[in-house]
Amino acid sequence: MGYSMSRLEIDSEMRDKRQITDGARTRERRHEQQLSPLDHEIAHQTKFRSAPSEMIRKVTPSKQKNLPISTVAMLSAREANYSGKGRFSKADSCHVLSRYLPVHGPCCVDTMESKAYVSQFSPDGTLFVAGFQGSHIRIYNVDNGWKVQKNILAKSLRWTVTDTALSLDQRYLVYSSMSPVVHIVNVTTASTESYANINEIHDGLDFSLDYDNHEFSIFSVKFSTDGRELVAGTNDNDYAVYVYDLEANKANLRIPAHSCDVNTVSFADETGHVIYSGSDDKLCKVWDRRCFNARAAGVLTGHLEGITFLDSRGDGRCLISNGKDQTTKLWDIRKMSSNSTSVQFRSYEWDYRWDDYPSRARKLKHPCDQSLATYRGHSVLRTLIRCYFSPAYSTGQKYIYTGSHDGSVYIYDVVTGAQVAKLEYHNSTVRDCSWHPYYPMLVSSSWDCKIARWEFPGNGKVPVPAQKKTQRRRVY
Incomplete structure (x- = not known):
């Protein structure tokens, strides 16, 4: 005898199928979000800064989805004036230049007799400043074959040069120490x-x-864009952030900021109104001088260990930070809270100056993590290792890069989180690194006492995430 389903049973089965389908779609969406953690405004801004113009995209479609249009095709479209402007737009230029990552080399710029602690290009890229533990600060003329233009012997040095900063007009350099x-x-x-x-x-x-x-010691010092002020992070009794007025020749603002050493500070943008600070208390804090009342304008929570460095995107909203929890995090201050969330994670003894990071700690996640994305792969050990956004001019800030205790420089895609390059050369910690503001050139400074220069390979290949390469190879 045949079996006939009732209408109620049919409706129930269809409902169950819809629930299964909806569940599958939800899981798929979650999976997509995990693969593309920045499917939001940051992703759109990055694409806007580094995607080819609409007309060029239409006439030179990529053969494979989501891959950049070939340089030859873009040049042909430019010659045919498909953009309607007779030239590349800034985003077109970024789309081409960002493919030429500075991974070829390296070439040794200089070798000293003490560890390299800090190094940075000047804003226009013509000078390069490197500070060493043994009192020397060297300024190299990039356009003149990296000739030493200034060799500064630091005064009253305590332990090491902790930071240097060059004014925007490149007339003055400041350096700090454990003082x-x-x-x-x-x-x-x-x-x-x-x-x-x-x-x-x-x-x-x-x-x-x-x-x-x-x-007390000063760990971080930065010039304001107008060159009139300095901001500094310290370990004084109140773990304060200081602002120094160069015209008045005095510190005119002292902010009791954190509960541990303030390892890093930065102005949020060129106005100088907003200051970011990062500390060993695991918190990033935001200070607005326009409505300052001795309280932070907001707090960003998410790191499980102390913060070693932060870098502003320059838009007054976004920043990245390196943490001793072996991660770099991306933040948007519009997601900050008014108070910090205190959570105790430590069930183990660990000191980043001597010990490797516990493997069980890598699986932990802050329950109130406010960061937009987390980047993993490098190691933040032994010292205050630094991280940065890639340049706006040549890459549209579509990458972040960081030094590492394993002697490498890591480059990550901001949007996907993929590791697109790992520069291996040094045999000791890379504490600092700097990407030229206009050219595909990156310089790394290491505790092996060497300054090394990396440049683009010149073959135009699209950057491939390191984990997808068929075999591990050393980059020369």
């Missing part, structure tokens, strides 16, 4: 050798405000 006094040097003088108060003056800028004559 409340920052020194400033005029780097435009004719003399190549600069010995403090012997042949040149290294003025001391005292950040202490006569604060009980307390001795």
Whole structure:
């Protein structure tokens, strides 16, 4: 005898199928979100800055979905004036230039007798500054074959040069140490050798405000865009952030900011109104000087261990931070909270200066993580390793890059989180690295006492995530 389903049973079965389908779609959406963690405004902004113009995209479709249009096709479209402007737009240029990652080399720029702690290109890329533990700060002329333009012997150095900063007009350099006094040097003088108060003056800028004559260290110092102020992070009694007025020649603002060492500070944008700070208390904080009332404008929670460095995207909204939890995190201050969320994770003894990060700790996640994305692969051990956004001019800031304890430089895609390059050369910690603001050139500085320069390979190949390569190979 045949069996006939009732209408109720049919409806019930269809409902069950819809629930299964909906569940599958939900899982698929979650999977897509995991693969593309930045399917939001950051992704759109990055694409807007580095995607070819609409007309060029239409006439030169890529053969494979989501792959960049070939350079030859774009050049042909430019010659035919498909953009209607007779030239590449800024986004067109970024689309081409961002394919030429600085992974070829390296070439050794310099070798010293002490560890390289900090290094950065000047804003226009003509100069490169490197600070070493053994008192030397060298300024190289990039356009003149990397010749040493200024060799500065640091004054009253304690342990190491903790940070350097070059003013936007490239006239003055400041350097900090494990001391409340920052020194400033005029780097435009004719003399190549600069010995403090012997042949040149290294003025001391005292950040202490006569604060009980307390001795403290400055770990991070930055110029404002207009060159009139400095912001510094310290480990004084209140773990304060200081703002120093160079015209008044005094610190005019002191912010009791954190509960542990303030390892890193930065102005959010060119206005200088908003300041970011990162600390060993695991928090990034945002300070707005326009409505300052001794409280942070907001707090960003998500790192499980102390923060070693942060870098602003320059738009007053987004920043990245390196953490001792072996991650780099991307933040949007519009998602910040008014208070920090205190969560105790430590069920183990660990000191990043001596120990490897516990494997069980890598699986932990902050329950109130406010970051937009997390990037993993590099190691943040032994020292305050630094990370940055790639340049806006040549890449549209579509990558982030960081030094690492394993002696490499890691480059990640901001949107997908994929590791697109790993630069291997140094045999000790890469504490700092810097991408040229206009050219596909990156310089790494290491505790092996070497400064190395990387450049683009010149073959135009699309960057491939490192984990998808068929075999591991060393980049030369």
